[in-house]
Amino acid sequence: KQEVTQIPAALSVPEGENLVLNCSFTDSAIYNLQWFRQDPGKGLTSLLLIQSSQREQTSGRLNASLDKSSGRSTLYIAASQPGDSATYLCAVSYGGATNKLIFGTGTLLAVQP
Amino acid sequence: KAGVTQTPRYLIKTRGQQVTLSCSPISGHRSVSWYQQTPGQGLQFLFEYFSETQRNKGNFPGRFSGRQFSNSRSEMNVSTLELGDSALYLCASSKERGHEQYFGPGTRLTVT
Numbered sequence: 001k002q003e004v005t006q007i008p009a010a011l012s013v014p015e016g017e018n019l020v021l022n023c024s025f026t027d028s029a030i031y032n033l034q035w036f037r038q039d040p041g042k043g044l045t046s047l048l049l050i051q052s053s054q055r056e057q058t059s060g061r062l063n064a065s066l067d068k069s070s071g072r073s074t075l076y077i078a079a080s081q082p083g084d085s086a087t088y089l090c091a092v093s094y095g096g097a098t099n100k101l102i103f104g105t106g107t108l109l110a111v112q113p
Numbered sequence: 114k115a116g117v118t119q120t121p122r123y124l125i126k127t128r129g130q131q132v133t134l135s136c137s138p139i140s141g142h143r144s145v146s147w148y149q150q151t152p153g154q155g156l157q158f159l160f161e162y163f164s165e166t167q168r169n170k171g172n173f174p175g176r177f178s179g180r181q182f183s184n185s186r187s188e189m190n191v192s193t194l195e196l197g198d199s200a201l202y203l204c205a206s207s208k209e210r211g212h213e214q215y216f217g218p219g220t221r222l223t224v225t
Contacts, residue, residue: 031211032211034213034214036216041201041221042218042219043117043203043216043217043218043219044203044205044216045216046213046214046215046216049212049213089156091156093211096211097209097210097211098161098168098169098210098211099144099146099161099163099168099169099205099207099210099211099214100146100158100161100169100171101146101148101156101158101214102158103148103155103156103157104155105155106155
């Protein structure tokens with residue numbers, strides 16, 4: 001069964017700290033992996049998309065890496081800010097060009113001012 | 114460029130009724146997918162549509178159905194509503210299948 005796990009489930013850090021969120025997937029034959037953030041009661045905001053042939057992607061203070069062989073992805077957030085507080089979700093697609101995403105359970109991040 | 118829009122944003126229905134939710138993708142996007150989000154099950158894939166054809170379906174009962182129109186807009190329908198159908202229903206669009214997906218704000222469905 002294809003499963004996606006995110007650890008930790010919740011994280012609280014002081015403002016300015018660099019942090020890493022983890023995502024693990026059981027089947028390494030992924031097509032791509034996408035990171036999202038979700039604010040309470042809202043939809044998802046796309047952060048980064050990594051294709052299976054890529055090792056990392058960067059956008060501003062965010063850097064996502066992908067290691068297919070170990071079934072892991074990490075999202076690195078530099079110099080965290082209170083506005084980064086949200087739930088972060090990773091999602092994986094398999095089997096070629098498809099929009100079917102398998103989501104992890106998310107990491108709830110709180111950045112304390 | 115306008116984002117993905119979903120209507121209605123909030124809906125309250127009674128058990129046994131049916132409901133139709135609508136999704137308008139970003140202009141130029143041809144692929145639309147639907148997800149259900151609940152506190153217990155998290156985000157679960159419902160359907161994927163491309164060129165008016167259902168390309169994938171999640172593990173949901175036949176009460177859940179959908180379609181896509183020639184302008185890429187999509188609707189999903191849930192018949193014979195159950196209390197467990199209460200959820201946030203999210204729609205996402207992308208230019209092509211397998212591309213980066215952009216989500217709408219969701220429709221909050223409450224079944225009483």
